[in-house]
Amino acid sequence: MWNRSENKVNCIFIRHGCTASNREHRYLGRTDEPLxxxxxxxxxxxLDNGVYKALEEKCSREQIILTSPMKRCKQTAEIILPPSQQNKIHTVKEFAEMDFGEWELKNYKELSTDIRFRDSYQAWIDSGGTLAFPNGESRKEFCKRSIGGFERVLTQALGLKRAMPDKEIQIVFFVHGGTIMAIMSHYCDMDYYDYQVKNGCGYSCEVAAGGDEIVFNEIQPIAL
Structure with missing residues (x-):
């Protein structure tokens, strides 16, 4: 059966901590802004209040630590992880945030009032957020990239699980809100925007795979 233990891993998705542009509700994509x-x-x-206790080390667990290439995600991992896990951090290029093109570092007020942007912004809103950003990515392109990175990592993790059947394998993703939304909405029951999370928050779940099927089970929110 494909749902046996060797075909299952735990996954934790955490959105990076807050940046100055996040607080101003700006489109923060490819700008490498720190927390x-x-x-x-x-x-x-x-961390002190036990929000990230699911990341605590256990002798029976092997953790795979992954981040986006962006500084804000790497910083978040370095703050949350214990020192013994710091050398396990690996970067996955597919997990970079969406390319917002000409809207990078703009906020709602600027896009809706500036004559250079307001028509394209209204068209994007009318499309339900599916149109490509001017000179940037579309949601479809971004989701394809994010899901491709996730499935590549999952395949590697399941190979490790088969090689270490007595170990619990846990993948921890320190990524962007958009990355979480892209992955969760692809495999789960709700829509893209239903999986929005605040900075420092995310989800934990069990992921089972067999053949071409990937199933997310026991989804639990991680909230501050």
Missing amino acids: DEAGIFELENA
């Missing part, structure tokens, strides 16, 4: 001071404090406080 702000308050964002660092929020993560440290959440």
Whole structure:
């Protein structure tokens, strides 16, 4: 049966901590902006309060630690992970945030009032967010990239599980809100925007795979 233990891994998805542009509700994609001071404090406080206890080390567990190439995700991993896990951090290029093109670092007010952007912004809203950003990515392109990266990592993790059947394999993703939305909405029951999470939050779940089928089970929110 494809749902036997060797075909299952645990997955934890955590959105990076808050940045200055996040607080101003700007489209933050390819700009390599670090966490702000308050964002660092929020993560440290959440860590002290046991929000990330699912990441605690266990002798019977092998953790695979993955981040987006962006500084804000790497910083989040370094704050949350114990020192013994720091050398396990690997970057996955497919997990970079969406390319917002000409809208990079713009916010709702600027896009809806600036004559250079307001028509294309309204068209994007009318499309339900499916149109490509001007000189950027479409949601379809972004989701394809994110899901491709996830499935590549999952295949590697399942290979490790088969080689280490007595170990629990857990993949931890320190990524962007869009990356989480793309992956969760592809495999689960709700729509893309239903999986929006705040900075420092995310989901934990069990992922089972067999043949061409991937199933997410026991989905639990991680909230500050």
